[in-house]
Amino acid sequence: MNTERTVKDYSTKAIPSWCPGCGDFGILTALKKALVEINADPDETLVVSGIGCGSLLPYWINTYGSCTLHGRAIPFATGSKIANHKNNIIVNVGDGDGLGIGMGHFVHFFRRNLDVMVICDNNGVYGLTKGQTSPTAKKGTKTSSTPFGSIEDYVNGASLALQMGATFVARAYSADAPGLTEIMKQAMNHNGAAFVDILQPCVTFNKQETYDFYNKNIDKNDLTAPICSSRSEAITFCNTPQEKIPTGIIFQEELPTYEEQVPQFKKGPLAHQDISQIDVTDFMERRS
């Protein structure tokens, strides 16, 4: 069935329950379009999310999906990828999900370089729990959990992913449909662990980073080549305050993936390997 697919092939009848105007709509639309562009088989695609507003996305895309636990999408997806590395696996985390409760998994994930795309709906708040401060919110942010302004400095997901070895790192804006689609397409085509930080307006709880704010403050880079040509340059680029927020492909490099380094995959996906007859003579001989 390698005929042309359309967005309809990835669409569900159910309508997303996000607040009208929520940036998550743009992410869902772009993801479906990107899947069309890479002609992904919906039956060989799995979208894994954590818990949060954005993490509801798997309900509204007609592929395999798993809404797991808050913060645990990455390990769940890792296990799933290892079970069948031929599947196209997309991890959808929130900023609280991926960079708060799940940060331990986030950083270690990029050390492994599995061929999986991680996208982060970065809205600066905990949307689903009614707008508390998220780890990506700037110092001084006032919300119900930091009524006097947050004291902690913010986390820069892109910089962190680069530090940990991500082989494709990009930043996108949920309202830039063509840009986001193109970035996701390249991220999925990339052979290795990709991270896409998506600036996503939360119209209900984030009154600072609004569409207006982003429309004025985004510096869109050309997507034909990465902005930086080395990892160290990319890290410095991410850590240097810019006048405007850059979007685009920050850095990309080809390194051996986890899957390529595990000889156990040579006989095909583990899920397809026969387990009905296993000869343990060897194991026993070493213990007699």
Place this chain on the structure above:
Amino acid sequence: MTPKTVKNKIHILAGGPAGTGIESITHSLALALTREGLFAITTSEYQNIIRGGHSFASVHVGNTEILSHQNHYDLMIAMDKNSVQQHCTEIDEGGAIIYDGEKINIDDIDIPETVEMIHVPIARMAKESGLSLAANVVGVGAVFAIIGQSPEQMKTVLETIFTRKGKEVVEINHRALQAGYDYVKENVTHQISNQLKGDEKKRFLMGGNEAIALGCIRSGLKFLSAYPMTPGSTILTTLAKESQNYDIVVVHAEDEISAVNMAIGAGHSGIRAATGTSGGGFALMGEAVSLAGQIEAPVVIFDAQRPGPSTGLPTRTGQGDLRMAMHCGQGDFPRLVIAAGDHQDCVDLTGEAFNYAEKYQLPVIFLTEKYIADQYRTCEFDITKNINIDRGKIAPPSELDGNFMRYKDTPDGISPRSVPGMKGGRYTSTSYEHDEHGKPVEETPEVKVMMEKRWRKIKTLEKELPDPKVFGSSKNKVMIWGGTKNPTLEAQNILQKKGFDIEVIQMQYILPFKTDAVQEILKDRENLIMVEGNQSGQLEGVLTEFTGITPDYSIRSYYGRPMTGEWIAQEIEKYLSKL
């Protein structure tokens, strides 16, 4: 001193500071004697340090299977003075202690007159053989001479251990062994005579966690993710070593939360997956256990228990995690809790654990404890038979139409599954409550359907689970779980000789609880005694909760040291003789 005559068993202790090869003394002795066709078990007690302190390990050998270790010995190798001081009173009358008189001054130690002190210049002979580190091997040579066994099998064991380090190392160790042996033959008259005679049948010497690894390999495990924690770590390290031989991917995860979620993701996606840990790591997994229950993903979690609370006693044994295994995770959902009693259980029940996990699509918590996990035992597994592998209900392609009902309401509660990659089988699994398609729901009727569908699996599973194992027949019932099994069976033998009969009931499957079967077994009881390795009587509470039965007497050990058959017999006798 008249040398001790032992019948057909011998109990040997090795003691010294950590890092002096105490465990390799008992392990190599056990392996050599297993090759001879004898039966051995080992125990080890070490402090939670890498060098120094005091460690001791024992090996117990017999012509037939050894059920329990004991805390008094026929022979000891003391690698330092401290060991002589601490253990000289544990040597039976006519027994002996091998020590290095050129290194250790024993004049100021109050050694019982019934103990023979045998000087062997261990350190000097090791040095003369070419390696000071081979001191423990000299000691082993001396042991063979004193117990009247030929050191030939021991030479083959040294070859097995040292071949990868080169021929020269093997030769040094052979020299060290022979030196210890010859020294005793020439200079020592004291012998510990015995009737040990191997039948030369081929058997295996295996640790409890190795037996679990074997069970995993035979069951077709494809993925293990774990984070090290004593005494569970050797499940990880054993399987890591075997991973390329058996096409198993092993991940040393960043923490236990990751480990269990990876295993669940893998199980959900169609392979047999597990994680292994100890209580502290398992405590971190609760939320994920509930996730597996909710999305109906198969996963097996091994918890090698050690005593808590908290970091507790890292290198000691205990049975304090039963309640956590039964109750961790939010909400009500089906799970299976299994407790292995010995190495055979570690192999067999691991096989069953994977079958039940996939057949019932639920988390299986598999409890062992340090006593089993670390114990080497001569085993007689039949590996020629293929084991039964049941992958459960997989939806046939005809049902996979792109609108698959993954959580179909069925009479037995089990819904056929699809896994990512299967044509037309796509659905979204979710930790939220959901309907038969996996779509989130909140309305009462739909929630009720799913809660009750899942719960029905418990009833179906309870029917399929084997009844508790019963050993012997008596109105004096003794109920146990986990590694207390063999020591309690030893107690049964001891008590029989004293005129007391007991029936031993081993609970292998604890949740779902086999209420009817347990009530039936206990129907004709006059006395019910519980033996447990925890303070609160965890199984005892469970028994009462499900059957209304309260035991007449409770024997509990919660100090971190394994119970011996002799101690259990003594405690049971105290109770029975008062009646």
